[in-house]
Amino acid sequence: MKRNKIVTLTVSPAIDKSTHFAGLVAEQKIRCETPHFDAGGGGINVSKAIARLGGNSLAVFTVGGASGELLEELVKKEGIDYKTIKTKSWTRENFIAVDTLTNAQYRFGMPGPEITDDEAQAILTALEETKPDFLVASGSLSPGLEDDFYEKVATIATNIGAKLIVDTSGTPLERAIDKGVFLLKPNVGELARLVKAESLEINEVDDAAREIINKGKCEIMVVSLGAQGAVLVTKDICEHIPAPPVQKKSTVGAGDSMVGGMVWALSAGKSVSKMLHWGVACGSAATMNEGTQLFKQDDVHKLLNWINTYGEKYQIRNL
Numbered sequence: 166m167k168r169n170k171i172v173t174l175t176v177s178p179a180i181d182k183s184t185h186f187a188g189l190v191a192e193q194k195i196r197c198e199t200p201h202f203d204a205g206g207g208g209i210n211v212s213k214a215i216a217r218l219g220g221n222s223l224a225v226f227t228v229g230g231a232s233g234e235l236l237e238e239l240v241k242k243e244g245i246d247y248k249t250i251k252t253k254s255w256t257r258e259n260f261i262a263v264d265t266l267t268n269a270q271y272r273f274g275m276p277g278p279e280i281t282d283d284e285a286q287a288i289l290t291a292l293e294e295t296k297p298d299f300l301v302a303s304g305s306l307s308p309g310l311e312d313d314f315y316e317k318v319a320t321i322a323t324n325i326g327a328k329l330i331v332d333t334s335g336t337p338l339e340r341a342i343d344k345g346v347f348l349l350k351p352n353v354g355e356l357a358r359l360v361k362a363e364s365l366e367i368n369e370v371d372d373a374a375r376e377i378i379n380k381g382k383c384e385i386m387v388v389s390l391g392a393q394g395a396v397l398v399t400k401d402i403c404e405h406i407p408a409p410p411v412q413k414k415s416t417v418g419a420g421d422s423m424v425g426g427m428v429w430a431l432s433a434g435k436s437v438s439k440m441l442h443w444g445v446a447c448g449s450a451a452t453m454n455e456g457t458q459l460f461k462q463d464d465v466h467k468l469l470n471w472i473n474t475y476g477e478k479y480q481i482r483n484l
């Protein structure tokens with residue numbers, strides 16, 4: 166069997182159904198344009214981003230019912246290798262609609278599938294059978310899964326010798342890092358919660374990240390700051406890369422694109438500083454496209470050029 170250097174896990178994937186309409190009016194039928202269907206969910210988006218950069222990954226995700234079959238078709242169309250775990254509960258469908266009169270985007274997210282204990286165990290077994298260099302666990306947990314699910318994934322990552330990258334929030338994130346992971350990509354709000362702070366200013370981010378690193382909970386942290394770029398913190402370095410100036414259309418998928426860019430760069434043997442550049446370039450390139458579309462490879466290369474030319478000027482300090 167082909168060995169994928171990168172495996173992504175999505176326990177709560179979705180079909181993202183996007184459309185446009187003109188005018189949001191209660192009690193009346195709102196006519197929508199022909200919808201566009203995308204495979205969605207944290208890990209699947211990361212796999213899509215890797216594919217867009219010309220890389221390979223194995224996407225491990227749950228599927229249930231007819232919507233699950235559609236999800237599998239959509240992933241197959243993207244040319245991504247995948248492995249599914251069947252759930253009795255149907256794959257969820259999210260709905261994203263843009264009002265063409267105001268350009269406002271409405272995002273309706275459905276709850277993930279109810280996952281039974283046997284199904285949860287099947288997900289863990291499927292991961293145990295993979296032998297990647299990098300395992301990416303991304304997205305929210307589904308109902309039925311305990312908060313310590315990603316902690317169990319962390320134990321498996323150690324057992325199979327994979328470096329674990331976690332992108333989630335709340336208690337599942339807190340529990341995931343109890344075992345210690347390789348890389349975390351919280352946004353600033355998620356980091357604040359991890360260090361039990363109400364909020365964090367940019368100049369407090371490095372100390373907060375270092376607090377987590379010094380406790381042995383992760384080796385590398387990339388804290389994303391939306392339009393302000395991202396900060397990379399390890400035991401030895403702290404670097405800030407600003408986001409390049411872009412014409413922002415939609416920030417949907419920016420975080421997943423960033424993680425995709427970073428793990429691809431790592432798997433290609435790039436340094437952690439270059440990994441940060443690729444992450445910021447992919448995240449910002451994703452904001453240049455509408456709706457759930459991720460990024461165009463051309464845009465990533467243009468933004469990387471900008472970062473290489475101007476980005477380093479903004480570096481806060483090397484510790």
Ligand SMILES: Nc1ncnc2c1ncn2[C@@H]1O[C@H](COP(=O)(O)OP(=O)(O)OP(=O)(O)O)[C@@H](O)[C@H]1O
Nearest residue numbers: 352389390391392394395408418419420445448449
């Ligand atoms: N408005 C923006 N302009 C330019 N770049 C952006 C913008 N928003 C996000 N990005 C890029 O995407 C990266 C990740 O964005 P962000 O910090 O919003 O992640 P997130 O909160 O995890 O997002 P998500 O909601 O997708 O999980 C940023 O570091 C930046 O490079």
Ligand SMILES: [Mg+2]
Nearest residue numbers: 332352420421
């Ligand atoms: Mg995020």
